[in-house]
Every structure is written in structure tokens, then in C-alpha cells.
Amino acid sequence: MRARDLAEDYPLVKLSDNALDVARLIAEQRRPGVVVVDDDRKPVTVLPASQVLRFSVPGYVQEDPSLARVYDEQGGADVCVRKLSDRSVGEVLPPKEKRYELPMVTGDATVLECAATMARLHTPLIVVADHDRIHGVVTASHLLEVILNASESPA
């Protein structure tokens, strides 16, 4: 079994997509994040859900979360939504030097190669792509399942 056989569909968003729409996508599908691609569908980075929160929560509340109590529930939510509503995904990403290295393997990578790449980069998912054609994504939990099923070690 190779990476391309394991790859599952995963939400891809463009750098130019609206950040609030992407927040809705993450919320509705309960994803930990999305893969960001450029206009040629070339993978760029991963946008974690926590980064969307980081962008939308006012800085002084992040520094001192007790300040969050100056807002009532709707007021706090409005502040967050307004910060996202006229932004693109590209604007919500961390600066380039702070972005996650995009974990990627080619379609013919073996199960153990996928595991090694994921282990080295401490990432919960890797993108499977050949020449910028994206096959999909493999998660760490899926890979563990494949490894446990493939092994005949008594355990």
C-alpha cells in the first residue's frame, strides 16, 4: 500500500478565499485545520483552526484572557467575526518565517516513509502530491490504523 492509496479527501482552500468562509468550513466539518493552495492548486501550507482563532481574538485578550470578561457572549463573538470578515486566507496566515513546513510525500511513499515524515515533523497530517497534483491527505491516526492492521506481531 502506498501513500496515494491512503490519501483521503481534505478541504483545500485558496490563499485568496475569504477567511470567514474558511472559518465556517472548519467549524461545520469540525476540522483541526485546512490545507492552503495557491491559484495553481499548488500546496502552500496548513492553516490550523487555532491560527484562525489567533487572528480573530484581540491581542490584549490573548495576553490576558481574563480581559475577555469585558465582553458579553455576543459582543465577544462579534469582535472575532468582524476581524475575519474582510480578510483573505493569505492575510490570516502567520508570517512566512513562522508558517508550518508543509509536510508532503509523493504518491509512491510507503507506509513507513509516511510515518517517518510525520514523526520527524511532529505533524498530525501529511499532504500526498505528485508534481503539485494533490492526491489528498493522510492523518497520523489513519496511519497508525494501517500499521496496526499490517503487523502480525503478537500483541
Add this chain to the structure above:
Amino acid sequence: MRARDLAEDYPLVKLSDNALDVARLIAEQRRPGVVVVDDDRKPVTVLPASQVLRFSVPGYVQEDPSLARVYDEQGGADVCVRKLSDRSVGEVLPPKEKRYELPMVTGDATVLECAATMARLHTPLIVVADHDRIHGVVTASHLLEVILNASESPA
């Protein structure tokens, strides 16, 4: 709405649990990780699925993933499973100084406080607990959903 109302059940594992059993739990439930508690059910840290892979994949394969091809599929899987089979969760965790700071809020934390804590620690989930009684876990995507629903901003 407060953190305790948002908290969802999440797999808790003990430091003394068998690492291979925990790998199976992560695989079966397709979780990105589990919360680790001590014998008094006091939360200790988060064990990400990628750390289980990191522990189980031989070091020389992590350094050079192309070496993974010296194994066939079952052989590679057997190596990984054997490394986990007689280990406890405590042995699989990174050394203390490299562990994730356990992101935690009290049951009465507001939505915006949860978001601020998650944003500050770049974490996809936070543990909700009072005096070491764990209410559950809130994920970043769930929190985005609550924020988007609470806001009346036109968007």
C-alpha cells in the same frame, strides 16, 4: 455559555496504560491525540498521535525516510508494533521539558477566554477542569462554531 457547557467527552489515558492499546484507541477513533492523566485522574499532558509514530518508527528511518524501503509493508509494521507493545504511555511521552504545556481552563471560562487560551498556546484543543475534575475537552473547530453562531455581525 461557559467552558463546562461546551466540554465534550474525549479519550483519557493513564500514564501506566499500555502504549499499544493507546495506539489502537487513537487509530479506531481517528483521534489526533489523547489526554494523559495520572493515577488520581489529574491531567498531565496531551499525547499526540504523531508522538506515538515518533516513538515507534526507528530513529534512522526518521532521519532518512528513504531507508524505510528496506522493509516490506508487514516488516515495517512489525518493527513499529514491537516498539510499542511492552511500553507504557509514560515511556512513550517526550521528556518532561519537551512536553506540550497542558492547555487548561476552568469550567466557568467564557467562550472568548477559551479562544484566547487556545490562540495563545497554538493548540487545537483545551482541557476543561475544576480542581482536577475533568469536564472534557473543547476543540478549536467547535469553538469557532460557537463564535460564528453567537455573532450577529452581518457577514
